Amino acid sequence: MSDYENILLLPRPTRGAIRAIATHGLRAARACCFALPVWGLTLSSGALADDTEIYRLVVDTETSRPKVLIVFDDSGSMDFEVVGQRAAYNPSTTYPAVSGIQSERLYWATGSSGLPPAATTSQWFNAQKNRCGSSYGPLGSNGFYAGNFARWSSTSSTRWRGLSNSENDPLHIECAQDITDRVTENGSGTGSPGTGYPRSTVPRPYGTERQTSVDDDWSSYRVYSANYMNWYHGTPVPATRTRLEIAQEVIASIVNSNTGIDFGLAVFNRNYDGTSSSSNGSSIYDGGRIVQRIIENMSTANRTNLVNIGAVQIKRG
Structure with missing residues (x-):
């Protein structure tokens, strides 16, 4: 190649x-x-x-x-x-809050426009539930991150599913890049599972061994910080x-x-x-x-x- x-x-x-x-x-x-x-x-x-x-x-x-x-x-x-x-967007600047955008949220978008969602969008999830270690740096320095994501809804779930605007506070949000790059960091947010890889087979939803097939059907998303959203939608x-x-x-x-x-x-x-x-x-x-x-x-x-x-x-x- x-x-x-x-x-x-x-x-x-x-x-x-x-x-x-x-x-x-x-x-x-x-x-x-x-x-x-x-x-x-x-x-x-x-x-x-x-x-x-x-x-x-x-x-x-x-x-x-x-x-x-x-x-x-x-x-x-x-x-x-x-x-x-x-x-240009400056991550060291806290931009004035725009109506509809809340600091404890991460926002997501799909499609071919390449643009963030509207300020009033329902496409968001609780930032405390973001376990995608690969996204922490880009979200902090650039305000957005692109990759394949999935959610683990609750303790009774048996598999990872795509992000949903009808479920904004799932148990975990994870990304495929963590599996590819062997990133075990899952942050310290509410309900963090500690270090480990996302899994759909027991032990699940996290374990110390990689399950490389777990992300086979995960979809692509762009994820944005609330500060970036305020910059984009603000004056x-x-x-x-x-x-x-x-x-x-x-x-x-x-x-x-x-x-x-x-x-x-x-x-x-x-x-x-x-x-x-x-x-x-x-x-x-x-x-x-x-x-x-x-x-x-x-x-x-x-x-x-x-x-x-x-x-x-x-x-x-």
């Missing part, structure tokens, strides 16, 4: 209203050979959208990890400023940002919030080193280059390193 079977293109964000297209529930991820679109659907000027809306990947990673090479245009026009855009604070800054934010959010995907980064521009052709004297352009190869089973440190390297390389052009 080639490291570069999947390519995610990040073209220049336009000043107009651009909404990202999210990939949802792709069973083709089993073969790890699907196409991932990005900034694709242009909306009318009256739509409520801006260039800071981030593309969220949501894929099924049950039997193999997708590999994505992000190809980024870092040409000179990326220095152009985009005026009046929503300021926008306008900011002037360059296209480069917006795109760097997108890259960081994609890489850090999709822990079931391995990423690499390439930049695409003229890549001119000052040399000329000996035959006609014309300039020689080398084109794009790989600045970070795809690393199998990326760790948190690998992701941080990719984002940091990408920021340095992109600024250099």
Whole structure:
């Protein structure tokens, strides 16, 4: 399998209203050979959208990890400023509460829009019941996490089921990435089972041994913190940002919030080193280059390193 079977293109964000297209529930991820679109659907000027809306990947990673090479245009026009855009989400800021959004909840969404649910949505669950250790970091730093989730309703349950807007306070909420990455942390929230893996066979719902088939029918969701929901649905604070800054934010959010995907980064521009052709004297352009190869089973440190390297390389052009 080639490291570069999947390519995610990040073209220049336009000043107009651009909404990202999210990939949802792709069973083709089993073969790890699907196409991932990005900034694709242009909306009318009256739509409520801006260039800071981030593309969220949501894929099924049950039997193999997708590999994505992000190809980024870092040409000179990326220095152009985009005026009046929503300021980026800052996890260290506590955003003013929006009616309908409550701090003790985590909110979830499905579908291809890639956007959070409405402020008045019934698609939420008690944050104390989140046992997905893989989500704790991304929810804290980015405000959202994408992955395959399921719920364990009560002590009398015999299997894990999909999330439901009619059951907001199940016994446990778990994610498939914990099984894949052998994450046994389940947090200290109300009713925490302590360390262990989710199971549907005895001992259940948790045990010390992994049951790798338990997540075979778990579905894909995007999960959001209440603070992120308040930022998204609150009154926008306008900011002037360059296209480069917006795109760097997108890259960081994609890489850090999709822990079931391995990423690499390439930049695409003229890549001119000052040399000329000996035959006609014309300039020689080398084109794009790989600045970070795809690393199998990326760790948190690998992701941080990719984002940091990408920021340095992109600024250099």
